[in-house]
Amino acid sequence: MNYWLMKSEPDVFGIDDLKRVKKEPWDGVRNYQARNYMRDEMKKGDKILFYHSNTDVPGVVGIMEVSKEAFPDHTSWDKKSKYFDPKSSEENPRWFMIEVKYVSKFPRTVSLQEMKDMKPLSEMKILQKGNRLSITPVTKAEFDHIVKVAAG
DNA sequence: GCCAACGTTGGC
DNA sequence: GCCAACGTTGGC
Secondary structure, X not given: OOEEEEEEOOOOOOHHHHHHHOEEXXXXXXXXXXXXXXXXXXXXXXXXXXXXXXXXXXXEEEEEEEEEEEEEOHHHHOOOOOOOOOOOOOOOOOOEEEEEEEEEEEEEXXXXXXXXXXXXXXXXXXXXXXXXXXXXXXXXXXHHHHHHHHHO
């Protein structure tokens, strides 16, 4: 099993939204590296850290898991969607997504600031300078550490 | 709102 | 294939 971290802006779609709807197709990713992770590497049952970006206290807020493996992101050929890409079509889709399932919300947010101070997380992709990728792999050790910290 | 970092686009 | 211009991300 693999472990991941996915960013989302809580104003757009946050952990509470996922908790409410239980499952959600992760549409709108328009970055090739992130797409490749979803299309090629994310497998059903993989665990994902849910990260809130662009908010008061950015950080990891809970856990979700892959409930459906890659399928074409139909918003890419929907002219009315803000994710529309003229180079993508139903016949030849350029963008893919997975479906995620709610697992749990942490009792508290593990903030970005805290994470920066944690030795076991020093290699984490999200903490490296300039990394803006919305989907990154994390190691089991990193995943477990964050879960442990969240539990107090 | 600012701005550093990065990705994409498109002219050449 | 280079690279300037532009757009986006996301912390602060």
